[in-house]
Amino acid sequence: MPMNTVWLESDGTGAVPALRxxxxxxxxxxxxxxxxxxxxxxxxxxxxxxxxTLAASAxxxxxxxxxxxxxxxxxxxxxxMRLEPRFSFxx
Amino acid sequence: MTExxxxxxxxxxxxxxxxxxxxxxxxxxxxxxxQEDVDRIVKPMVTAxxxxxxxxxxxxIEETRLGVMEDKAIKNMVATEFVYHYVKDKxxxxxxxxxxxxxxxxxxxxxxxxxxxxxxxxxxxTVLFKxxxxxxxxxxxxxxxxxxxxxxxxxxxxxxxxxxxKHGAPEGVFTCLESPTLPDNAYxxxxxxxxxxxxxGGPGVVKxxxxxxxxxxxxxxxxxxxxxxxxADLDMAVVDxxxxxxxxxxxxxxxxxxxxxxxxxxxxxxxxxxDLDAHICDAQEAELLGRAVIxxxxxxxxxxxxxxxxxxxxxxxxxxxxxxxxxxxxxIQGVGREHPLSVEKLFPLxxxxxxxxxxxxxxxxxxxxxxGGIGHTAVVFSxxxxxxxxxxxxxxxxxxxxxxxxxxxxxxxxxNDMVPTFSFGCGTGGGNSTTDNVxxxxxxxxxxxxxxxxxxxxxxxxxxxxxxRNAVENIARFPSRSTIVVTxxxxxxxxxxxxxxxxxxxxxxxxxxxxxxxxxEVRVVMxxxxxxxxxxxxxxxxxxxxxxxxxxxxxxxxxxxPEADLEELGAPFLDIRKRVAEYPTEKTSQARLIAxxxxxxxxxxxxxxxxxxxxERGRKVTLADYSLSPDVAIVDPQFVMSMPKGLTxxxxxxxxxxxxxxxxxxxxSPYTDSxxxxxxxxxxxxxxxxxxxxxxxxxxxxxxxxxxIAALAFSNASVGVNHALAHAFGARFGVAHGxxxxxxxxxxxxxxxxxxxxxxPSPHQRAYVAHKKYAMVADLLGLGGNTIAEKVDRLVxxxxxxxxxxxxxxxxxxxxxxQEEFARAVPELAGIAFDDPSWRPTNPRMPLVSELADxxxxxxxxxxxxxxxxxxxxxxxxxxxxYADEYSLARK
Numbered sequence: 001m002p003m004n005t006v007w008l009e010s011d012g013t014g015a016v017p018a019l020r021x022x023x024x025x026x027x028x029x030x031x032x033x034x035x036x037x038x039x040x041x042x043x044x045x046x047x048x049x050x051x052x053t054l055a056a057s058a059x060x061x062x063x064x065x066x067x068x069x070x071x072x073x074x075x076x077x078x079x080x081m082r083l084e085p086r087f088s089f090x091x
Numbered sequence: 092m093t094e095x096x097x098x099x100x101x102x103x104x105x106x107x108x109x110x111x112x113x114x115x116x117x118x119x120x121x122x123x124x125x126q127e128d129v130d131r132i133v134k135p136m137v138t139a140x141x142x143x144x145x146x147x148x149x150x151x152i153e154e155t156r157l158g159v160m161e162d163k164a165i166k167n168m169v170a171t172e173f174v175y176h177y178v179k180d181k182x183x184x185x186x187x188x189x190x191x192x193x194x195x196x197x198x199x200x201x202x203x204x205x206x207x208x209x210x211x212x213x214x215x216x217t218v219l220f221k222x223x224x225x226x227x228x229x230x231x232x233x234x235x236x237x238x239x240x241x242x243x244x245x246x247x248x249x250x251x252x253x254x255x256x257k258h259g260a261p262e263g264v265f266t267c268l269e270s271p272t273l274p275d276n277a278y279x280x281x282x283x284x285x286x287x288x289x290x291x292g293g294p295g296v297v298k299x300x301x302x303x304x305x306x307x308x309x310x311x312x313x314x315x316x317x318x319x320x321x322x323a324d325l326d327m328a329v330v331d332x333x334x335x336x337x338x339x340x341x342x343x344x345x346x347x348x349x350x351x352x353x354x355x356x357x358x359x360x361x362x363x364x365x366d367l368d369a370h371i372c373d374a375q376e377a378e379l380l381g382r383a384v385i386x387x388x389x390x391x392x393x394x395x396x397x398x399x400x401x402x403x404x405x406x407x408x409x410x411x412x413x414x415x416x417x418x419x420x421x422x423i424q425g426v427g428r429e430h431p432l433s434v435e436k437l438f439p440l441x442x443x444x445x446x447x448x449x450x451x452x453x454x455x456x457x458x459x460x461x462x463g464g465i466g467h468t469a470v471v472f473s474x475x476x477x478x479x480x481x482x483x484x485x486x487x488x489x490x491x492x493x494x495x496x497x498x499x500x501x502x503x504x505x506x507n508d509m510v511p512t513f514s515f516g517c518g519t520g521g522g523n524s525t526t527d528n529v530x531x532x533x534x535x536x537x538x539x540x541x542x543x544x545x546x547x548x549x550x551x552x553x554x555x556x557x558x559x560r561n562a563v564e565n566i567a568r569f570p571s572r573s574t575i576v577v578t579x580x581x582x583x584x585x586x587x588x589x590x591x592x593x594x595x596x597x598x599x600x601x602x603x604x605x606x607x608x609x610x611x612e613v614r615v616v617m618x619x620x621x622x623x624x625x626x627x628x629x630x631x632x633x634x635x636x637x638x639x640x641x642x643x644x645x646x647x648x649x650x651x652x653p654e655a656d657l658e659e660l661g662a663p664f665l666d667i668r669k670r671v672a673e674y675p676t677e678k679t680s681q682a683r684l685i686a687x688x689x690x691x692x693x694x695x696x697x698x699x700x701x702x703x704x705x706x707e708r709g710r711k712v713t714l715a716d717y718s719l720s721p722d723v724a725i726v727d728p729q730f731v732m733s734m735p736k737g738l739t740x741x742x743x744x745x746x747x748x749x750x751x752x753x754x755x756x757x758x759x760s761p762y763t764d765s766x767x768x769x770x771x772x773x774x775x776x777x778x779x780x781x782x783x784x785x786x787x788x789x790x791x792x793x794x795x796x797x798x799x800i801a802a803l804a805f806s807n808a809s810v811g812v813n814h815a816l817a818h819a820f821g822a823r824f825g826v827a828h829g830x831x832x833x834x835x836x837x838x839x840x841x842x843x844x845x846x847x848x849x850x851x852p853s854p855h856q857r858a859y860v861a862h863k864k865y866a867m868v869a870d871l872l873g874l875g876g877n878t879i880a881e882k883v884d885r886l887v888x889x890x891x892x893x894x895x896x897x898x899x900x901x902x903x904x905x906x907x908x909x910q911e912e913f914a915r916a917v918p919e920l921a922g923i924a925f926d927d928p929s930w931r932p933t934n935p936r937m938p939l940v941s942e943l944a945d946x947x948x949x950x951x952x953x954x955x956x957x958x959x960x961x962x963x964x965x966x967x968x969x970x971x972x973x974y975a976d977e978y979s980l981a982r983k
Contacts, residue, residue, distance in 0.1 A: 042123035045262040048116050073123045080119035080203070 005034040005068075011041050019050035022065070026054075029063045032088075038069030043077060051078070055086040066090055098274040106269075107278055111204065113263035114231035115284050118203040120261040121229040126184040132226050132258045133175065139254035140171035140219045140247075147215040147250070150243035155211050157398025162339035166216035166513075173504040173511040174223055183228050183531050186540075194544055200536040201229040202286040206279045208300070210292040212342035212398060212437060213513055214240035215247040217291055220513040222251035222265060228534040230286075231264045233279060235271040237292065280305060287534070291514050301522055308529055309522060310514045313344045314435040314464030315497045316456035318482055319360060320449070320473035321353040327494070328472040329363040332441070335496030337417050341438045342398045345468040345490065345501030345515060348435055349423065349442040349459045351452045357445045361420065369418040369441075370401065376410055377421035377432065380440065383408035385431035392436050401439040426458035435463055449478060453485045460486050465520030470497040489516050489526030503528050544854045546668075550762040550807050551717055553697050558726035558796055560788070563687060565725065566594040571630035571683070573600045575623060577643040578634040579608035582689060587730055591634050591687060602626050608635065610704040610711065610828075611642035613657065616649065623650040623682070630683045633721070634730075636742070637693030637828070640686045641701035644719045651678040657703060661712035663926050674716040686721035689730040691781075691794040692742025692829050694749060694802020696724035704822070711822045713928055720806075726799045728792035736782055739794075740897035741829030743778040746770065746798040747890075748832040752811040753804035754868065755843055755861040756933040757853045763808035768871055770801035775872055775889070779896050811934035813839040815927035816946055819920040824908055833899045837887045838949040840865060844883040847936035861935035891954065902953020913951055917944050 006022040008015045022035055035054075043051070058065045068090045070078070078084040099107075140147075148163035182188070188197040205225060209217045214236060225232045236244030248267040256262060268275055276296075280288055280303035288307040290300035297309035319328055336347050352360050361371050372380060384396040384404065396404050401419050405412040412419070419440045426433040432442040446452035460469060469488040473479050483491050492500035495507060503509030514529035525533065557565040574595055578588050583605055595601055604622050606615050623631070623646055633643030648655050652675035664670030686696035695701070699717040734742075750770035753763050773793050780790035813835050821831035844862040866882035869875075874889055876882035891901075900906055903913065921944040924930075930938060938946075 043120065045116055045120050048120055076122055077119045080122065081116060 004029050004032065005036055007036045008040045011043070013044050013046050015040055015043060015047040016050050019047060019054055023050075023054050023057050026058055026061050026063050029061075032064040032066050033058070034066045034068055034090075036068045037071070037074060040069075040074060041071065043074055048077060048081065051083060052081070055083060059086065064088055098272075099278055103275070104278070107275060107282075110233050110266050110268070111279070111282055111284050113266060114204045114233050117261040117263040118201065118229075118231040121231065121264065122201060124184065124229055126182060128259060129184055129227060129229060130179070132255050132260050133178070133223060135258045136223055136226060136251055136254045137171045137175040139250050140223075141168055143247075143250050144168045144171070147219075147243060147247050150246055151214050151240065154243050155214065155240050155398070157212060158339040158342050163216070166213060166339065167219055169502060169505065169511065170216040170220040170513055171223065173502075174220055177504060177511050178223065178227050178531055181227070181531060183535065187535075187537070194542040196540045196542075198538040198540055199228070200538055202534060202536060203230065204285050205230050205232045205287050205289055205534070206282070206285045207232050207234050208276065208288070208290040208292050208296050209234060209236045209240070209244055210296075211237040211240045212344070213291075213339075214244045217513045218244050218247035219251060221289065222248065222255070224531050224534050226255055226260060226264070227531050230534055231261070232266075233285075234265065234267045235276050235279070236267065238271060241267075241271065277303075289514070289529075289534075297522065308514065308516070308525070308533055310516060310529065312435055312463055313348075313467030313515070313517070313521075314433075314459055314462050315345060315348045315468045315470060315488075316459035316464065316486065317347045317350040317470040317497065318452050318456050318472070318478075319350050319352045319356070320452070320471065320475060320478050321355045322474040322478070323356075323472035323494070324474070325356060325360055325363060329360060329367065331472075331494075331496040333364070333367055333369065333418060335498040335500070336441055337401075337439050338496075338498050340398045340400060341436065341440075341498075343498035343502070344435070344437065345492075346437070346498040347441060347470060347496075348464070349426070349433055349444060349455075351444045351446050351455045351459075353449075353452065354445055354447050357443075361443070364418070364420055367417075368413070368415050369420050370405070370412040370416045372410075372419060372421040374422070377423070379408060379410060380419065380421050381431040384436065384438070384440065385434065387431070390428055390431070390434060392434065392438070396436070396438045396440070399438050404438060404440065426455060426462055433459060433462055449481070453481060456482065457485055460488065464488070466517030466523065466526060467515060467521060468492065468497055468501045470495075470500070487518070487520050489518055489521075490528070501528075546854055548758070548760050548762075548855075550760070551699070551720070552803055552806065553720050553724050554722055556697065556724045556726065556799065558799065559792065560728055562725050562727040563590060563729070564594050565723075566591065566632065566685060566687075567596060569630065569683060569685065569723065570596055571599045571628075573626050573628045574602070574630040574632060575626060575628045576601060576603045576632045576634055577619060577639055577646065578603065578605055579636075579639050580605050581608060582634055582639075585733060587634060587689060590729070591632060595632075599630075600626065602628075606639065606642055608638060610638050610702055611645065612704045612706055616642055616645045616657075616703070619643075619646045620649050623647075627680075628682050630685065632685045632687060633696075634687045634689060636688065636690035637695040637702075640688065640693070640695035640721070641703070643684060643686070644695075644701040644721070645703060645714065647682055647684050648675075648714075648719060650682060651675075651680055653679060657712070657714070660716070661703065661714050663928055663931075665931050667715065667928075674718050676718075683723070684721040685723040685725065687725040687727065687730065688795070688798070690734060690738060690742045691731050691791070691798040692745035694746065694798045694805075696721055696726065697799055697802045698806045700806070702818075702828075711818045713818070715928065724799065726795050728788060728795045731791050731795050732786070732788065734785070734791075736785065739782050739785065740778075740899055741827050741833065742798065743774060743781065743794055743829070744833040744836065744894065744897070744899065745829035746794070746801045747774045747778070747893075748813050748817075748829075748836055749805040749810060750774065750797075750801040751836070751840065751865075751868070752813055752934075753801070753808040755864045755935050756805075756808040756811060757851050757856045757935060758808040758933045759864070760808065763804040766800045766804035767808070768868065770797045770804065771868055772871060773797035773800070775893065779893065782897050809933040810929050811839070812842070812924070812930045812936070812938050812943070812946070814929035815924040815934075815938075816920075816943060816950070818927050818929065819923040820903070820947060820950075823916055823920060824903075824906070826906065830899065833894055833897075834901075834903055834950045835946065836894070837890050837954075838946050840883070840887050840890060842942070842946060843935050845936075848939055848942065849937040851932055851934060851937045853932040855932075856935070859935065903947075903951040904953060908951075910951070913947075917947050920944075920947055 144167035504511035512528035516525035518526035817831035869882035
């Protein structure tokens with residue numbers, strides 16, 4: 001497992017700490033940070049806000065954020081918020 | 092974010108953008124919720140609204156000074172409890188409705204962000220209602236209350252929001268504009284992330300919503316006419332009107348405005364009102380009221396009166412009334428600006444009009460309806476259903492309330508089974524897109540998931556088919572009082588009619604009708620019809636080829652159903668089950684049709700088709716309906732033993748064309764395929780023998796059966812382009828049907844076996860398999876070939892070879908038709924063939940008119956290029972069992 005992979009292990013607000021951790025890793029990251037959404041069924045407003053913050057921070061630091069295993073429901077939320085162009089997606 | 096941001100500073104814009112972003116994020120998160128999630132949130136919201144109903148009503152009264160606290164509390168309860176009762180079991184997430192018989196399901200998609208304007212007259216109830224609807228449909232709402240009802244509305248939003256979020260709704264799902272202004276509203280109405288405007292309020296608000304260019308539900312003013320007809324239960328009507336018009340001091344826009352009362356009951360009704368504490372104004376008082384409460388400049392009610400008590404209004408204008416007066420009633424003499432009280436009055440003042448007739452009453456109600464109330468609400472009190480029907484037809488209102496109060500009745504769920512609402516759609520008359528009581532379905536994008544229709548197939552054939560030599564003896568089975576034998580001159584001459592007559596039961600009166608042996612004209616059919624009527628026949632025996640049998644079919648149709656319009660019934664159609672023409676089903680008389688075929692080609696003895704010659708237009712009209720099918724078919728080879736060689740060849744190729752076209756038809760099924768393939772096999776084997784050895788009874792018999800079997804196939808799978816072209820070309824140049832088919836056949840096989848320019852748009856076409864079906868025929872005939880293309884080529888070559896062997900002309904040119912004349916005819920013939928129902932929607936390729944023209948030219952030039960690999964000997968049939976395996980392979 002690459003060091004710059006962050007696993008989101010719970011739904012909704014529970015994903016926020018992991019997202020904050022990912023933001024913290026942006027400083028030391030080279031190239032990309034991977035967020036693994038495989039265990040995430042849905043996100044809540046705070047997680048969504050954290051994802052927006054992460055995107056802005058990553059862009060500022062020139063780091064590519066890869067979202068892995070995002071399900072369709074969460075992808076649709078990102079799409080509605082027009083956040084999806086700011087990330088790369090992997091299955 | 093929006094181009095329309097007048098008078099807004101940056102801070103205000105930033106504030107509004109913040110609201111939108113918050114709502115947008117909430118709406119996005121909300122899309123992940125399930126029905127169960129949503130329903131878990133709605134119920135506690137309803138409970139919270141019920142618990143706070145009186146609190147919110149008091150706030151509303153304190154702030155707006157309109158209406159009655161107790162009534163507003165009731166409205167808050169209706170907006171929660173009654174609305175919940177309606178929505179609780181409704182599916183609003185995912186698959187919401189299913190129509191199994193239509194292969195259709197509806198799936199909900201939330202709208203996203205709603206911008207909702209709420210009125211001063213029904214402030215908190217409207218907010219409660221809209222919050223419940225929004226959560227039920229997974230939408231976020233930005234509220235903009237009327238500025239004079241902001242405090243009570245924002246409190247209602249708070250109560251709903253806290254209850255919703257506590258039970259799992261996304262944060263930010265409801266917000267309420269602080270100090271809303273018209274520029275705020277304009278900004279949000281034009282915001283690109285606002286999906287729907289839901290505007291409940293005055294005409295200005297509604298108009299602004301609709302003018303924004305956004306999808307909008309704009310629900311505004313009304314002017315409810317009431318017809319109190321003489322058969323009504325007067326006591327009930329008076330109480331209902333009083334209940335409704337005084338409810339919340341008349342602030343509900345569906346409340347009664349002008350009551351039109353029949354002359355016979357007018358005085359009695361006013362007395363009943365007066366007995367229940369209404370003040371009946373005299374003419375002077377009515378005039379005073381008109382001047383005082385209606386603004387003569389605008390023609391609308393002055394705000395000072397809206398939602399006030401009757402006594403308050405009376406006191407304000409110096410009208411002396413009893414202290415317990417609950418309603419002011421003012422007689423009016425007409426409707427319009429010169430009768431100011433005929434407009435909407437959202438306070439306890441009712442106009443009344445004495446009508447001398449139902450007609451006058453309805454006209455006055457129409458006038459009131461059109462004086463600001465189109466599309467909204469109307470009320471009728473009557474026990475006469477005819478009056479209610481006339482009222483409903485005359486008045487343009489989304490809600491026509493019968494024998495119940497207008498305001499509470501229109502809200503639905505209390506006095507009737509209409510959908511509970513606080514938003515009344517007024518249709519196009521009110522500038523709205525709906526006449527519905529606005530409900531959860533208006534807060535959803537409803538997606539239709541339409542699964543492919545698997546249309547029912549069928550295999551319909553006549554009741555009885557008798558075949559083999561002496562099958563004609565079975566005519567004796569059918570008792571008849573009066574029988575007519577329709578036949579041709581030749582068949583009468585050679586004694587065939589006598590054979591038939593011998594088997595008709597002896598007590599039957601028999602009349603013989605001899606008609607020309609040519610495709611029947613209308614004139615011939617109508618003359619025959621006269622005979623059928625004269626002899627009052629109960630049985631028709633059609634003895635002849637396709638023309639005679641077709642004539643008998645049409646005669647029977649007209650005999651049984653005199654109203655049948657042949658021209659209309661022959662109209663073109665795309666799908667036989669959806670065609671415009673309706674074949675008659677009611678019969679004035681009835682006759683059994685027995686078809687005895689004397690040629691081996693058309694199979695008309697079993698088909699539901701009859702071709703009529705339209706000489707005036709130089710074309711053939713095809714009638715197709717299973718009601719045309721003969722009841723009994725007799726396929727007796729003794730009647731074809733003397734067929735001339737040319738007729739044997741032409742009719743035999745007609746039979747082959749039927750089978751080949753049915754075989755590749757989009758409507759082909761295993762039922763029709765089994766018949767088509769068998770017929771093809773029989774034709775290739777027995778037609779050359781029957782042609783070359785006319786006395787060979789086995790060959791004749793097999794060809795006679797093949798024609799009938801092929802007809803059973805195409806009666807259910809139809810034919811195709813070959814027939815359409817043959818009909819057009821044959822009618823124009825007087826070429827016999829079978830020969831015209833023969834001239835087209837090799838070219839049409841090659842055409843249908845090529846990848847279509849356009850596929851036939853039909854749910855029956857699951858895959859393009861025509862080329863495989865032809866290849867399968869080639870295999871069935873043992874023609875060889877390794878690839879599908881080779882097999883198709885060999886089938887074409889075998890067909891050419893068969894035509895050669897039958898000495899059929901191999902090109903239209905060989906018929907002696909000059910090229911110039913043909914060239915002139917082709918464009919029209921291609922057009923006629925395109926209109927011919929034969930190919931629709933069954934041919935495996937949807938033909939372009941240009942392709943039909945190309946096919947005509949191909950037939951004119953004749954023979955396709957010979958395939959050097961074509962077999963030199965006539966093919967033989969393979970075992971039918973092999974076919975079944977190949978059929979399943981072809982479908983793959």
